[in-house]
Amino acid sequence: EFVLTQSPGTLSLSPGERATLSCRASQSVSSSYLAWYQHKSGQAPRLLIYGASSRATGIPDRFSGSGSGTDFTLTISRLEPEDFAVYYCQYYGRTFGQGTKLEIK
């Protein structure tokens, strides 16, 4: 069974700090199908990154994605107050990771 494992489960940081979120696939995958989403309570999820490293339209450049094979990373260079949310990786429009909650420290 193909699984995406995100870590950490919860990340406590302060505004202005750098956030590094990990997504590990249970087998090597094509980066072309790896996407990251931001989800805030009561709202629709928002696409941040597609193809592992391409920013979606309107996404600030403090968000960046990288990785290949089994290991992928979402980095937020300097956290803004509106960045605190849950982040999910997804593969091929199907499997989601279990999410990383980014909370204010």
Next chain:
Amino acid sequence: QITLKESGPTLVKPTQTLTLTCTLSGVSLSTIGVAVGWIRQPPGKALEWLALVYWDDDKRYSPSLRSRLTITKDTSKNQVVLTLTSMELVDTATYYCAHGHGVVADGYLSKFWFDAWGQGALVIVSS
């Protein structure tokens, strides 16, 4: 601009069948590379992918729910319908539909992601 809107019952009883409709605007379901997916989020839990239907009517289902799910599209109405049979309390969730953007190259889907989502429809299973 692509928009999606989910519609369906808020309350269903155990053992009943849930039928949800996703209505799209700003894109045609027959456009090459287009897909619509259904995703749900139980209270306090993670997003869970349920099903996908592609522009060519190819369909994919979550292995864990395959026996209970059916996804269909009506291109003339620009709608996608999801049915989930034998509803249980654990099926209580917010159900989202999302527009899948696929890049087709050399006859296959070379890239894919969800670039627009509906606001979600809360479905409560209760007797």
